[in-house]
Amino acid sequence: MNAFLQVEHIEKWHDCFKTLDGVSLSLQKGEILTLLGPSGGGKTTLLRILAGLEYPDGGDLCLDGEDLLPVAPHERGIGLVFQDAALFPHLNVEANVAFGLRMAGVRKRDRRQRVRDMLALVGLSGMEGRRVDGLSGGERQRVALARSLAPAPKLLLLDEPLGALDRNLRERLARDLRSILKQQALTAVFVTHDQEEAFSLGDRVAVLLDGRLKAMDTPEGLSANPCSLAVARFLGETNVFTPETLPDKFRKLAGGYCGKGGVLIRPEGIGLGPCPEKRKPQEEKRGGRDFHVQAVVKERRFFGTFFRVDLELADGLCLTARMPLSLPPPHVGVPVGLHFAPGTFVALSEA
Numbered sequence: 001m002n003a004f005l006q007v008e009h010i011e012k013w014h015d016c017f018k019t020l021d022g023v024s025l026s027l028q029k030g031e032i033l034t035l036l037g038p039s040g041g042g043k044t045t046l047l048r049i050l051a052g053l054e055y056p057d058g059g060d061l062c063l064d065g066e067d068l069l070p071v072a073p074h075e076r077g078i079g080l081v082f083q084d085a086a087l088f089p090h091l092n093v094e095a096n097v098a099f100g101l102r103m104a105g106v107r108k109r110d111r112r113q114r115v116r117d118m119l120a121l122v123g124l125s126g127m128e129g130r131r132v133d134g135l136s137g138g139e140r141q142r143v144a145l146a147r148s149l150a151p152a153p154k155l156l157l158l159d160e161p162l163g164a165l166d167r168n169l170r171e172r173l174a175r176d177l178r179s180i181l182k183q184q185a186l187t188a189v190f191v192t193h194d195q196e197e198a199f200s201l202g203d204r205v206a207v208l209l210d211g212r213l214k215a216m217d218t219p220e221g222l223s224a225n226p227c228s229l230a231v232a233r234f235l236g237e238t239n240v241f242t243p244e245t246l247p248d249k250f251r252k253l254a255g256g257y258c259g260k261g262g263v264l265i266r267p268e269g270i271g272l273g274p275c276p277e278k279r280k281p282q283e284e285k286r287g288g289r290d291f292h293v294q295a296v297v298k299e300r301r302f303f304g305t306f307f308r309v310d311l312e313l314a315d316g317l318c319l320t321a322r323m324p325l326s327l328p329p330p331h332v333g334v335p336v337g338l339h340f341a342p343g344t345f346v347a348l349s350e351a
């Protein structure tokens with residue numbers, strides 16, 4: 001099946017600096033992609049190229065079967081939402097939301113109805129007459145969203161739309177946003193540098209580092225397997241070892257799972273059991289060889305839905321485990337045996 005949005009080998013230079021280096025990705029209709037990356041990674045540039053606000057130095061773009069590059073920005077059928085809402089301050093809510101419809105020559109009566117529908121969709125029914133300078137940050141973003149949804153774009157691009165809001169409001173709006181996009185079956189690319197937001201909002205998450213697309217997968221897939229050392233480090237994964245820093249005992253346990261870039265030992269795959277010398281003979285049989293790795297609990301912290309347990313092994317190596325609240329948490333200073341569930345060792349590539 002052909003993709004709805006096809007981005008192929010996009011390159012962009014700014015002066016002597018390669019901002020985007022052969023970025024390729026594709027989206028199906030109705031899919032939400034979150035674009036995650038550090039500041040300066042090229043996220044906004046990619047969005048600007050999709051919107052037609054910048055022209056690439058190489059590559060191709062195709063949306064709904066149409067070659068996008070020759071099409072003027074306002075004819076691409078693409079909606080944009082920015083971090084600062086960018087509302088027209090001299091117009092009220094209704095006129096802001098109706099703006100694109102007016103430009104497209106939609107009749108006044110149809111405009112009014114569409115504005116009403118869009119305001120209902122974003123939870124601002126009855127706010128048509130309000131001045132935009134009196135609105136809260138969250139309300140401004142809802143108006144901006146209604147304005148970009150009103151002309152029924154084929155693709156919606158959102159550049160850190162929640163970046164200026166406080167944490168609680170941000171989480172609530174992110175939930176609302178996802179359900180609005182899904183309700184409208186909209187295809188969207190959402191830029192953020194907030195990992196939690198990227199993982200909770202996107203059907204798939206793409207990681208852009210130094211202008212290169214380093215990974216693209218479902219949130220679950222990416223979290224289970226970040227693929228490369230650079231992505232694992234960017235995602236802030238603990239227990240990441242390069243081939244040089246991986247101790248021999250783990251090299252043996254990891255078996256073939258040590259890639260050229262190293263290995264990630266997934267914290268949720270580390271089980272804590274009785275320390276090897278304290279185990280009874282029947283546990284020895286059940287526990288298998290993995291419990292032979294012994295560690296001491298250095299710290300235990302509560303994270304709302306799990307405990308994070310920092311462990312120190314005999315040779316000074318540190319590991320972090322993630323324990324569900326359903327298990328009794330170990331006490332600090334207590335020696336424990338470690339068990340590694342299947343799939344805990346993930347090979348990382350170098351690139």
Ligand SMILES: Nc1ncnc2c1ncn2[C@@H]1O[C@H](COP(=O)(O)OP(=O)(O)OP(=O)(O)O)[C@@H](O)[C@H]1O
Nearest residue numbers: 014015019037038039040041042043044045046193
């Ligand atoms: N018009 C321009 N002229 C010169 N350099 C530019 C221009 N636009 C972008 N850049 C450079 O390209 C790189 C990527 O910028 P971009 O804004 O795309 O990154 P980003 O991932 O969106 O970052 P942020 O999260 O901070 O917005 C940066 O080093 C930036 O300085």
